[in-house]
Every structure is written in C-alpha cells, then in structure tokens.
Amino acid sequence: MLKKRIIPVLLLRDGKMVKGKKFRNYRDTGSPESAVDVYSSQEADELVFLNISQNKNYFIEFKNIIKKASKKCLMPMTVGGNIKNLEDVREMLMIGADKIIITSEIVDNFSLINEVAYNFGSQCMIVGIDYSYDKSSNKYFVWKNLFQNKTKYELFEYVDIIKKHSFGELFLNSVDRDGMMGGYDIDVIKKIKSSINVPIIACGGAGNFQHIEDLFKKTQISAAACSSIFHFGDNNPIRARTHLRNKGILMRNLK
Numbered sequence: 001m002l003k004k005r006i007i008p009v010l011l012l013r014d015g016k017m018v019k020g021k022k023f024r025n026y027r028d029t030g031s032p033e034s035a036v037d038v039y040s041s042q043e044a045d046e047l048v049f050l051n052i053s054q055n056k057n058y059f060i061e062f063k064n065i066i067k068k069a070s071k072k073c074l075m076p077m078t079v080g081g082n083i084k085n086l087e088d089v090r091e092m093l094m095i096g097a098d099k100i101i102i103t104s105e106i107v108d109n110f111s112l113i114n115e116v117a118y119n120f121g122s123q124c125m126i127v128g129i130d131y132s133y134d135k136s137s138n139k140y141f142v143w144k145n146l147f148q149n150k151t152k153y154e155l156f157e158y159v160d161i162i163k164k165h166s167f168g169e170l171f172l173n174s175v176d177r178d179g180m181m182g183g184y185d186i187d188v189i190k191k192i193k194s195s196i197n198v199p200i201i202a203c204g205g206a207g208n209f210q211h212i213e214d215l216f217k218k219t220q221i222s223a224a225a226c227s228s229i230f231h232f233g234d235n236n237p238i239r240a241r242t243h244l245r246n247k248g249i250l251m252r253n254l255k
Contacts, residue, residue, distance in 0.1 A: 193221065
C-alpha cells in the first residue's frame with residue numbers, strides 16, 4: 001500500500017502569500033520565504049506554490065520567489081499558475097521545481113499534457129482541475145482562470161477526456177469547499193478515483209485532522225493538499241502526521 005502524503009499549498013499573489021474562500025476574499029497569510037522554512041522543519045511531504053495573480057507581469061516575480069525557495073526547500077516543490085507552454089515548464093524546472101501543475105491552459109489545449117510528458121517526463125506533469133457544483137443542472141462543471149470562466153465540460157466527462165493522456169498525478173480542487181474547512185468532497189473524489197488510475201491529490205476542505213483521516217480512510221486518495229488548516233490555527237504537518245499514524249494510516253518516514 002502506498003504511503004499517504006500531506007502537502008501544504010501556498011497561494012501567491014503580487015508578492016504576498018494569501019488564502020481565501022471559494023476563490024474569493026483573500027487574506028494575507030505571510031511571507032512565502034518564511035513559509036518554506038516553517039514547512040521544511042514541520043515534516044511536510046511536498047510543497048505546492050500556486051500563482052493566482054491577475055497581473056501578467058507578476059510571473060517574473062513569481063519565478064524569482066520559486067528560485068529563492070528552491071535553494072532552501074527540503075522537500076519536493078510543485079509549481080502552478082499561469083503556466084501556458086513548454087517554455088514556461090522548462091523555466092520552472094530549471095529554477096528548482098520538481099513538478100508542474102497546469103489547470104486552465106489544458107482546457108483549451110489537451111495536447112499540452114502529452115507535450116510536457118514527452119519532453120520532461122510524465123512524473124512531473126500534474127493536471128489540475130477546479131470544479132464546482134451547478135444547482136440548475138445538478139451537475140459538476142470544470143472552471144478555468146481562477147473560477148472566472150465556466151467551461152462546457154462536466155467534471156466526470158472531463159476526467160474521461162484527460163485520462164487518455166499521459167500525466168503523473170491529478171490535482172483535484174473543489175471550489176465550493178475551498179477555504180470553508182468543512183471537509184473534503186468525499187463522494188466526488190471516490191467516483192473520480194474509480195475511473196482513473198493516476199494518483200490524486202485532493203484539495204479543498206481540510207479544517208481538522210479528522211477531515212484528513214476521513215479522506216484517507218474513505219477513498220483511495222494518495223495525498224491531502226491543505227492550506228487553511230495550517231494558516232489559521234496552531235495545526236501543522238507534524239501534528240497531522242502523528243494523528244494519522246495513530247489512526248493506523250501509513251505515512252512516509254521522513255527521517
């Protein structure tokens with residue numbers, strides 16, 4: 001059985017680290033540089049940096065932050081946000097990223113998945129999906145551009161499309177549960193996992209350690225992406241890993 005991972009997610013916008021609710025109402029949560037030091041000492045399995053700035057010129061500063069972080073980060077780093085082509089991927093890998101998340105760009109260019117996998121290896125290609133429930137149709141739909149544009153793709157239809165391509169992991173992000181700290185979207189995660197073979201990183205909903213425990217015990221998920229649970233309170237990856245081990249969940253040995 002594969003051991004489970006705890007992955008803090010850092011959202012970067014115009015030089016600041018932030019966190020919001022349902023992709024809105026962002027609050028400042030500190031410095032990305034200090035966060036790297038903290039999570040390196042707290043036994044996080046990996047670290048995800050996502051650029052959510054609407055300023056196209058911020059991408060240069062974002063790359064500088066990633067470059068600095070890579071020099072002292074003691075865990076694998078995944079980077080996403082505004083990555084549009086092979087050259088963007090190449091730049092991020094050269095400055096220290098281990099894996100890349102691409103979300104919005106894939107909606108209009110599925111071939112980018114295989115292009116990245118062919119040039120850099122499928123293990124570094126993570127497909128991101130931001131999804132939300134639509135009450136009028138009683139369906140889940142894929143969104144792009146930070147929940148600004150609803151796509152034509154129903155969630156499960158979209159998964160059937162992307163699974164025909166070559167990639168290492170799926171980053172599944174529930175917009176409705178983002179920052180709400182009410183638990184992961186277990187039913188949707190289980191349904192998607194039953195239809196796809198790649199490991200899934202679930203994001204959106206962690207508010208306490210029980211939520212993470214439920215995620216791992218009720219699904220075949222590989223990793224729990226967490227943000228608010230660590231930003232707003234005294235929780236940290238060390239305590240999370242201890243709780244999960246005590247509940248019989250296999251975690252990676254980091255030391």
